Every structure is written in structure tokens, then in C-alpha cells.
Amino acid sequence: MRKRIPILLLILISWGCISNKRITYLQNLPENEPIELNEFIPFAEVDYKYVLQPFDIVEIDFASSDEELTKAFSYQNTTAGGMSGIGGGGGGGGQGSDPLYFRGYSIDQEGRVEVPKLGKIKIAGMTEEDAKNKVQAEINKFFKEEVYVRLRIAGIRYTTLGEFNSVGVKVIYKNRATIFDALANSGETTLLGKKNKLFIIRQYDGGTKIHQINLNDRALLGSPFYFIQPNDILYMEPMKIRQIGTADNLTASMALFAGLLASTLLIINLVTGN
Template structure:
């Protein structure tokens, strides 16, 4: 009777071991097709290497929660400092330190667009800027300043960096502020340390803000045709979320080496149990 129980136990353990081995073999390793960016996929038109791609870019229009930097220089300022903006470097250095500590570089020095679409400027008061481009804001401020400044002056308006959030299967998830006027989605991913091997690259969730609200999109980073899409360039206040692949749910290895280690550990455990049962 004892031998029968041992035989049944061994058969049960071997069955579980075989089942575990099959599950690990078929689902553990993440294939290169799920990792390699910018592939020519079968369901999309092929883009050859070296092929010129023309961008049909729309100028970004300001929205709630954007921050812009405004600088006004008179002739006296230009005569004193020339065309250099070196007088702003101390403030920029302070801003970089804030950024490294998790703060927003232009939060203290820039002008935030409020919920009514206004920014508040000295002398001018509230100025409606929502749904305007950076160049349109510059022209608007120049026109209003001419009521107060009789001499020649120069107005400089820039977007206070691109703010976006990276959530989910990123190596360094978080909120980022990048001091650029334009940035691709791959640059944004690079700032967040790239996507982990178990991140779902073919269905990246992108939440994009519009004047009337927000929209959710699914972006395929594996498809080379993303370069032709409206999602190739990140916009301020975009949010990126990468879901995990099934391999994480199964708790298997991310690559062949990890999967092999898991299989060896499983065999070692079963051998130990069988050895105990045989004694």
C-alpha cells in the first residue's frame, strides 16, 4: 500500500512537472518580434531604409496647464547684453536643480495657462492664450505692449518645455520635463529608460489632452509606419502607459537564460521531493 502511494505521488509530481515545463516552454520567453521597434509589419505598407518621410505637422496650440516663458527686451537691454540670454542663466541653473529634485523648471518663473485659458502678465493683466500658437501669443503680447512702451522692444515667447508622464512597464517611470520644442515618442521613451522586455510595445496607451477634454489612443511602436502618424511627436501633457505581457502574469522568465534557470530550479525541487519520498 505504501509503495502504491509513493508511485501515485511520483506520477502526480511528474505530471505537474511536465505541465509546468510545457507552460514555461511555450510562454516564458519574449520573442524578438514583440521587442524590436520600427518593423515592417505585414498588415502595414512597407517603409524602405533610406526612404524620405515628410512630416505633416500641425503647430501646437496652448491649452490649460501649459507653461510658457515670456521675455521682453528693450533697446537698452539689447545694447547692454547684446543678443545673449546669459542674464537668465542663474535662473536656468536654479530651474535645473529643481528639475533634478522632481520639481518643474518653469513653475516659478513661467506663466501658467489657467482653466479659463488666460495667463496673467504684469501691466497687461489677463491675456487669453488658449488655442493660440506660440507665435500668435508673441504677436498678441507685442500689440498690447505697444500701449505702454514707446521705444523699440523684442518679445520672446517659448513653450516651457514638454511635460509628459511615463507609467507602467518603463525602467524609470515618472513625470518628465524636457527642454525642447519638439520631441518624438522614442525620445520620450528613452528619457524613461526604455520599456522593459515584458512591456506590450504593440499597444502603448497614449492619453492626449485637447481643449475640450482628453482622448485615449493605442500606439503600435513595433510598426515602422508610426513615423507617418500623429503620435510620432509627443505633445505637452501626454501620458504614456505600457501594459505588461502575459509572461509577467505567469511569473516566468523574461529571456532564455531566466527561463532555463526557472526550469532547472523546478527539476531540482522535484528531484528533491522524489528523493524524500523514496526514503
């Protein structure tokens, strides 16, 4: 019996362990071409230019030598304070912590933004640059004074579900963000998240698609899904071991069980005198 206890202990410990291959990012997987650590990895051949969609929020700023003229184009003339380069939507995931939700211009279901004095302008289906040029052209029709326009996406909003340490609606205050920006902004994945099965639910013109990506694979750096897009939903599938409990209580349980086994083995040794 005493000989079986250490063997049983080893089996239980190994069963409770999770292989590094399942949790390590950006590996050189066998099916891919080897990549050296200092090798330059180009972005995907697909040119990353986000196309504006209905329900996106854009920030439009106007500049002119005539301050009264620029005020006429804005619903509010307050500026949002306290924003950093990368920010989260908070634990509740609500829009209440997102100043640009109130300050920006929402694109409606028909793909239009409503600008004071100019009316509704359709910009969905355009890049930021094309949308800026269209708003600029509309202004030039009505005003002889020089009024300059700046238009950009008012942050990238996305949602995390599943095995993330922080789930909910998140915001990154940049106009371009990688999948790793999104992971960092969401508190990373849990230990029990399947990093080879991260699903991206992405909106397209006319519908939605589900894409599966592998965070373990270094080839992700050249993938078109290396960059997230506004309104993406990221779902991390749990490992089967998740049915037993969370990573924290599983580790604690294994440690407690190992301690009890060690104590039992010590008592047996003392009683038998060996």
C-alpha cells in the first residue's frame, strides 16, 4: 500500500498540470515554417483599412480661424478628460464610462451621421480618410471660410466572453489595435482558456461571420485577424478541466490533497517504524 501512495500522488499531480504548449503564445508550431526570433514578419497581404459600419461612433473635429463658425458644427463643445492611450470599458462594461459615446457622432442604421448645419451625411462603407473628405466636401459647399475637418473612429469597442479575467464591453482609445492589445486590456485569459480556440465574431456588410484563431501559433502575426475591429466579440472556449472548477480552486484542491497524502504517508512510516 505504501508503495502505491507515491505513485498515486504523481498521477494526480500530473493530471492536474496543464502543458506549457497549451498556454504559451506565438509558438513555432510543427505545421508552420520556422520563424526566427529576429525575423521580420510582414502584416497580412490584406491591407488593413477599416471600413466604417452602421452603429460605429466617429469623432469629428472642426478647425477654423473663426471660432464661432466651428462651434456651429458641434452638439457639445466640451472635451473628454482623463483618457489614456488604451482604456477599458470598466467592470460593468457600460457606455457610462465612455466619454466619446456622448461626444462622438453615431452612424445610424442607414449609415449616416447627422452634423449640425450640414444634415445627414452617409459615410458607412468608407474608410476614415474617405469619410473625412466627404464631410469636408459638404462643408465646402456652404461656407466660403476655411474650415478644416478631422474625422476618426472614436475608439475601438469590443466584447469579451468566456475565459477572460475581465469580461464585458471594452474600449481601446486608438484607431488600430492588435489582438494582444485586446487581451491585455481585458486582463488576459484565464489559465483554463483554450488559446488555440479563440473565436472572433465579426460584423460584415450584410451579415456576421465567426472566425477561429490560434493564439499559440506565431503565424497569427501575419494573419488578417491580428488586428481587431470595432464591434468584434471575442469568445475564449474553456478546457474540459473547467468542469471541475476554476484554475484557482483546482490548484488549491490539488495542493491540499497532496499535503494530506504526504501527511498520511509520514504517519504510516512512523507507525510501522520504517
